[in-house]
Amino acid sequence: MTRKRWALAAAVVLVVATCGVVAVSGAEHPTAAARALAADTVKVEKGELSARVSGGGTLTYRARSDGSPYLVINRARGVYTSLPDNGDKVGCGGVLYRVDDRPVVLLCGTVPAYRALHVGVKGRDVRQLNRNLHQLGYDTDAHVRIDPGDSAFTSETEQALRVLQRKKGVGVTGGLAIDDAVFLPVAVRIAKVTGQVGGSAGPGAPVLSATSDTLHVQVNIDPSQQGEVRKGDRVQITLPGNTPVTGRVAGFGRIAQTPAGQGSTAADATIPTFISLDHPAKAAGLDQAPVDVDITTKGVDSALSVPVTALVGKSGGGFAVEVVRAGERRELVAVKLGLFDTGGGRVQVEGDLRAGDSVVVPSI
16 A cells, blocks of 8 residues: 555544544434534535555666666776766767777667678677668768678678778778677766776776766665556656646666665665656756656546545445435445545445535535
């Protein structure tokens, strides 16, 4: 049960404690004590209800599925002569950094560079190279046609790669050395640079970390709530300045995380939950900004509902509401509870009620 649902359940208990427990048998009249306490009325409504999980989140840039950034491992040997700055953006086919003034190019793909590529080689790494050369237009510039799904390094691959090398200032060999390029899944935004200009560049050393250039929201939910929140659930996000934007749950971290700091225990662990924005441009420039998140986990399109505070406990168990009938006649009507609307403080009810009926709520 979410914190808000716990709050609503507590409100039900409070109503019972305040208004008392009464005997109900269909249309029986309320007690004098209940009449005295219940002075205001509200209408029974029919419409949409939603259950939500709410919390605070952080607006940040999307990277790996667990929220961690992409780590760039250098393969070149020499001296770093040029490095990007934090926040710089590098597209597929762009120069990521330089070693001995020789560019290391960013290419897009999920298979890291692990061997030299040349004519006659086949594999997934070759397929992603062919896809880059085609999508970046280097095959067209070389007056050849590369099939982006081809996993073979052909003479067409060689010709297109020569064009890329010539334009980027890489040694024109027609082959791809292991230190010529870095493969990452997407175009990137530099998160942190660990290498230093003028410092030694050695194979296997981390040089920088990066994320995508797409903003998303990370919110940490209690493990008990993970069964309620599902991929694709609708989300309302409130940005700084009270600006609302919408999104959907995109996925979850695989490992529960315990907050840093003394006194934290396994009971404090949370599940990282990632939310994609429907319109990321509306949140531009707000990296690491705190946001409020409301995830809609359940909903009904057309249901009768009353405020939680209208509920009265029955002596035999269950709940009722006090309905004001014609001529100011009041009767207690037994109701079956359905969905709690955690945003509106209402609850779905079934019983001898109609939309527009007046029900009694305690005076404030």
